[in-house]
Amino acid sequence: MIDLSQADPAELRSMIRNAELIEPTAGMANGYAQANLAILKKEHAFDFLLFCQRNSKSCPLLDVTEIGSAIPAFAAPDGDIRTDIPKYRVYKRGELTDEVTDISKYWEEDMVGFLIGCSFTFEHALLNNDIPIRHIEEGCNVPMYKTNIPCMEAGIFHGKMVASMRPIPQKDVVRAVQVTSRFPAVHGGPIHIGDPEAIGVCNIDQPDFGDPVTVHQGEVPVFWACGVTPQSIAMETKPEIMITHAPGHMFITDIRDEKLGVL
Amino acid sequence: MIDLSQADPAELRSMIRNAELIEPTAGMANGYAQANLAILKKEHAFDFLLFCQRNSKSCPLLDVTEIGSAIPAFAAPDGDIRTDIPKYRVYKRGELTDEVTDISKYWEEDMVGFLIGCSFTFEHALLNNDIPIRHIEEGCNVPMYKTNIPCMEAGIFHGKMVASMRPIPQKDVVRAVQVTSRFPAVHGGPIHIGDPEAIGVCNIDQPDFGDPVTVHQGEVPVFWACGVTPQSIAMETKPEIMITHAPGHMFITDIRDEKLGVL
Numbered sequence: 001m002i003d004l005s006q007a008d009p010a011e012l013r014s015m016i017r018n019a020e021l022i023e024p025t026a027g028m029a030n031g032y033a034q035a036n037l038a039i040l041k042k043e044h045a046f047d048f049l050l051f052c053q054r055n056s057k058s059c060p061l062l063d064v065t066e067i068g069s070a071i072p073a074f075a076a077p078d079g080d081i082r083t084d085i086p087k088y089r090v091y092k093r094g095e096l097t098d099e100v101t102d103i104s105k106y107w108e109e110d111m112v113g114f115l116i117g118c119s120f121t122f123e124h125a126l127l128n129n130d131i132p133i134r135h136i137e138e139g140c141n142v143p144m145y146k147t148n149i150p151c152m153e154a155g156i157f158h159g160k161m162v163a164s165m166r167p168i169p170q171k172d173v174v175r176a177v178q179v180t181s182r183f184p185a186v187h188g189g190p191i192h193i194g195d196p197e198a199i200g201v202c203n204i205d206q207p208d209f210g211d212p213v214t215v216h217q218g219e220v221p222v223f224w225a226c227g228v229t230p231q232s233i234a235m236e237t238k239p240e241i242m243i244t245h246a247p248g249h250m251f252i253t254d255i256r257d258e259k260l261g262v263l
Numbered sequence: 264m265i266d267l268s269q270a271d272p273a274e275l276r277s278m279i280r281n282a283e284l285i286e287p288t289a290g291m292a293n294g295y296a297q298a299n300l301a302i303l304k305k306e307h308a309f310d311f312l313l314f315c316q317r318n319s320k321s322c323p324l325l326d327v328t329e330i331g332s333a334i335p336a337f338a339a340p341d342g343d344i345r346t347d348i349p350k351y352r353v354y355k356r357g358e359l360t361d362e363v364t365d366i367s368k369y370w371e372e373d374m375v376g377f378l379i380g381c382s383f384t385f386e387h388a389l390l391n392n393d394i395p396i397r398h399i400e401e402g403c404n405v406p407m408y409k410t411n412i413p414c415m416e417a418g419i420f421h422g423k424m425v426a427s428m429r430p431i432p433q434k435d436v437v438r439a440v441q442v443t444s445r446f447p448a449v450h451g452g453p454i455h456i457g458d459p460e461a462i463g464v465c466n467i468d469q470p471d472f473g474d475p476v477t478v479h480q481g482e483v484p485v486f487w488a489c490g491v492t493p494q495s496i497a498m499e500t501k502p503e504i505m506i507t508h509a510p511g512h513m514f515i516t517d518i519r520d521e522k523l524g525v526l
Contacts, residue, residue, distance in 0.1 A: 045309055046308055046309040046312065049309065049312045049313060049316065050312060050327055052316075053312065053315075053316070053324050053327060054327075054337070061316055064313055064316060066418075074317070074415070152337070155329075178526070181525060181526050182525075182526070184447065184525055188525065262444060262445075262447055262451065262525050262526075263441070263444050263445070263525075263526065
């Protein structure tokens with residue numbers, strides 16, 4: 001496999017667009033922010049924008065396209081959200097109906113795309129602080145869980161927060177809070193430290209999305225709000241159509257990670 | 264004058280609602296966030312929400328009401344944005360047409376209220392760091408200027424950023440950046456340090472809003488994005504109707520200042 005960690009975001013988007021790269025984007029274009037995607041029709045765009053504003057831990061917005069435009073003018077002016085993600089999921093009335101590598105055939109003239117910050121940015125920051133990331137060590141997707149934490153409703157949108165989990169050594173937990181709090185645009189500080197059951201996660205070995213990872217003796221499960229929350233919300237809210245990225249298959253932006261740090 | 268610095272937000276809102284208090288709200292309910300207000304009809308709500316998302320330095324959202332509801336459910340569940348501000352401004356097609364203490368007669372069933380963070384929160388933080396605030400010392404309103412910095416457009420909304428200015432002693436400038444950067448929800452770190460002309464402010468003694476203040480020898484003018492930006496935008500964009508607070512006359516929320524700190 002070619003090492004794409006130092007590749008340019010525009011180059012990667014072009015490869016993805018030409019179907020030369022169909023795989024999870026973790027570890028690609030290091031130093032550049034990647035984004036979750038949600039696409040909705042205009043009739044639901046205000047409600048969803050409000051949902052993101054009210055639930056900014058789960059849905060911190062990096063960019064929103066103009067109505068009918070597939071170009072994220074701020075995050076990647078030469079990008080196209082219809083083609084530049086390796087794998088998409090199409091939800092119709094809350095049901096996952098299709099998984100495709102290009103959504104051009106689903107695109108409508110009144111659609112709006114929402115690019116939502118992704119934890120890859122703060123994972124780099126954790127690694128730079130010598131805090132281990134288990135799912136990277138184990139070469140799998142981060143485990144994600146439906147919690148019992150209600151999102152704040154906005155119009156039709158309601159449901160529970162999805163959280164990702166990283167086992168953190170006891171001695172590093174405080175530093176992990178500090179490091180990730182610098183980046184509110186990519187979920188910021190954790191939403192929970194410790195006992196999974198306290199947030200409704202009954203079996204840490206059975207994530208609802210992604211893969212299970214090992215929690216070693218002396219490690220604490222630490223949970224962050226997750227950009228897969230909109231997919232869970234879509235399943236509950238059942239809009240006529242909602243298109244998202246497939247978990248782990250993100251939109252690679254031109255935004256430098258460090259520019260998202262508030263301090 | 265009664266000292267209202269320790270008064271309860273709900274009590275103050277009630278006094279304002281009953282027209283027992285018609286004055287600028289600076290220095291009231293210390294420790295609680297105050298908010299700028301912008302009210303628009305539903306047809307412009309998505310564009311304006313997007314404008315706020317794209318220009319979060321000027322327009323950091325604390326709360327957005329449901330369409331047709333005057334209750335800011337998050338910021339003050341027992342508040343009413345039609346009555347709880349001491350003085351409002353009504354703009355019709357970009358012209359200031361009225362200044363009133365109650366906008367009930369202007370309220371329509373498809374209006375949406377946007378509460379935008381206000382610099383009072385970070386001013387407390389600066390004072391707690393022994394950094395002087397000149398307009399508080401001189402007992403006047405903060406000086407605000409139309410800059411030459413373009414806001415990012417969103418739908419019909421476009422225009423230049425309005426910035427507030429505080430003269431900061433040389434030795435305190437770095438600390439002022441640190442202290443205010445903790446609070447992105449109330450404009451965060453400065454947008455400019457030093458030479459006013461570099462951001463299109465030609466005469467520091469003639470602010471476009473608020474009052475001029477003294478800049479002493481050895482002090483640097485430091486500029487922060489300002490929640491009056493929407494009023495300037497309204498004058499450029501000319502929506503049919505837009506209602507705002509009058510500068511300095513804010514909505515007092517139940518949100519504790521410290522809860523807005525990201526670290």
